[in-house]
Amino acid sequence: MTFALALEQLLNGVQLGFMLFLMAAGLTLVFGVMGLINLAHGSLYMVGAFACAAVAAATGSFWLGLAASLAFAAGAGALMEVTVIRRLYSRDHLEQVLATYALILIFSEGTRWLFGSFPLYLDIPPLLQGAVSLPGGAQYPLYRLAIIATGAAVAMGLYLLISRTRLGMRIRAGESDREMIAALGVDIRTLYTLVFALGAALAGLAGAMVGAIQSVQVGMGEPVLILAFVVIIIGGIGSIKGAFVGALTVGVVDTMGRFLLPQLLTFFVSPADAKPMGAAIASMLIYLVMAFILAVKPRGLFPAQA
Amino acid sequence: MKREVSINAAMALALLAVPIIALQMGQTFTITLATRIAILALAATGLNLALGLGGLVSFGHAAFFGIGGYAAGILSAHALSGEPMIFGFEGSQAMLTIWLVAAVIAGLVGLGIGAVSLRTSGVYFIMITLAFAQMIFYFAISWPAYGGEDGLSIAVRNKFPGLNTMRPMEFFLVAYGLLMLTLGLFGLIRSSRFGAALQAVRQNDVRVASIGIKPFPIRLTAFVLSAMITALAGALYADLNRFVSPSMFSWHMSGELIVLIILGGTGRLFGPLAGAALYVILEFVLGGITERWQFFLGLILLAVVLFARGGVMGLLAGKARHG
Secondary structure, three states, X not given: OOHHHHHHHHHHHHHHHHHHHHHXXXXXXXXXXXXXXXXXXXXXXXXXHHHHHHXXXXXXXXXXXXXXHHHHHHHHHHHHHHHOHHHHOOOXXXXXHHHHHHHHHHHHHHXXXXXXXXXXXXXXXXXXXXXXXXXXXXXXXXXXXXXXXXXXXXXXXXXXXXXXXXXXXXXXXXXXXXXXXXXXXXOHHHHHHXXXXXXXXXXXXXXXXXXXXXXXXXXXXXXXXXXXXXXXXXXXXXXXXXXXXXXXXHHHHHHHHHHHHHHHHOOOOOHHHHHXXXXXXXXXXXXXXXXXXXXXXXXXXXXXXX | OHHHHHHHHHHHHXXXXXXXXXXXXXXXXXXXHHHHHHHHHHHHHHHHXXXXXXXXXXOOOHHHHHHHHHHHHHHHHHHHHOOOOHHHOOOOOEHXXXXXXXXXXXXXXXXXXXXXXXXXXXXXXXXXHHHHHXXXXXXXXXXXXXXXXXXXXXXXXXXXXXXXXXXXXXXXHHHHHHHHHHHHHHHXXXXXHHHHHHHHHHHOHHHHHHOOOOHHHHHHHHHHHHHHHHHHHHHHHHHHHOEEOHHHHOHHHHHHHHHHHHHHOOOOOOHHHHHHHHHHHHHHHHHHHOOOHHHHHHHHHHHHHHHOOOHHHHHHHOOOOOO
16 A cells, blocks of 8 residues: 555545535535425436536537536426425425435436436546646546535635625524524525525536546436435534535545555455455445444534524 | 224235235236235334334334345355354244344344434434445445345245245235234234333423433334334345345335335324335336336325325325324
């Protein structure tokens, strides 16, 4: 195990972390403000990826595709909120789970209907192709660094939006007391739709960016969705700061676990056994971390004031 | 209430009558559908104990369903190959032994998952149970000893004393019998002191605590019992398909179980059976019309949640007494 390889894996972990943050931010905002658990968030991620791949294939421009992914995911999110989600705020979590589960079926099968069962491919834009030399001599893909930078910029932007703007103030007010801000004359329905569309756009952006390094296919959102759930549980549901810390924790622990555990186990068992055993334990690692954190802090690292 | 009892009896009889008629007409596939309904209803009855009576929205019951399935698959694989398992145990093809093992293992795992998860509530509980099930799902995929991602075939259906389980009708009777026994048990639990406490905990755990009953052990007991019942269904399901794969652990399975309960009517004794029957029939009918059946299933589910609260049992037998 060389230093360069370890650094590369660490960066991969950070990249996964920022990706997860884009997903988790929307989930945690929607839960924090509206008290809604949205399983269909992964579908919005898929919508973003498909919009980007389709538009990029039609126009030949990744950047137009990226813009389309934001627009389509936000649009799909707003549509979802106005037609279905809005009716669920007053329901209990069980009904929210079921309704958004139904939405997943509709979105997945609908996408398969439109695009067929074969995965689409999305090329990395020419500007971001190539690699950068890391200290230690390894080459690291520029595109992945760009994902990290985008994630960091979005995190910063989201922080400024929530803490410095009027919209952010209303979102925070909506989190702590929705009747009160409605009484003060804020149009709470529009605010909810906006928050939902914002979360959807972030998920769509994540989907589009990941689409260029993996294949774009139906069902791609679900594994990410579940990781995003782990993220917001670790971070504390409703907290953007928690989502950020949780996302990076999950990204790095998961990636480094898969990289290090099989090697560590060679000290204890034969190399032939170490690989599958390491892989099996590594795939469970983040859930063990989550269980540990919850055992110590049942409401996550940064519990939002409820 | 009386009306619900007669509807329940009618459903129990219908589930028995349909395969008997199908057998006379030589329609084996209908018997398989009825068996599927009985097994899914059994799994959902397990979940109904935690979710319906206890208000514990577990989104991870696929874990127990899969454990049951793998118990059947692994034990029979060892019995066939003659390769001993741990402690020199040679595996088994006897359903009764398999059920025992499945229930005990699922109970122990349920105890572990429950002990951690029940420290939380609400959305945290939903997500943490989901996460634990995913953990087991990924373990099953990456653990190569029993087929890994490809799953494990069961060459011959496991055996039940006095019956030939390879005949669809006799296997159906096993599933049906177990379902009816479990529904009886569910009814007993619901009207017992424990059941009363469990439902009180769902309605208001602070009040229950204030009269001196600790909610945690009650919830944990319900969760473990629920896990054990769902595991039995998993073992039967593996025998029905003669195949187990990690998809039994997938979160779609957990979602499906919740869907069955809500379709049928949450907390109702025969809700899971009504839900499973409707679900399997819908799947069959829609699947015959279009290959996009999941799309329409989604629309129907959405309509049920938004407009038909109380599910099938709510429509047929009126509102539940408790609430």
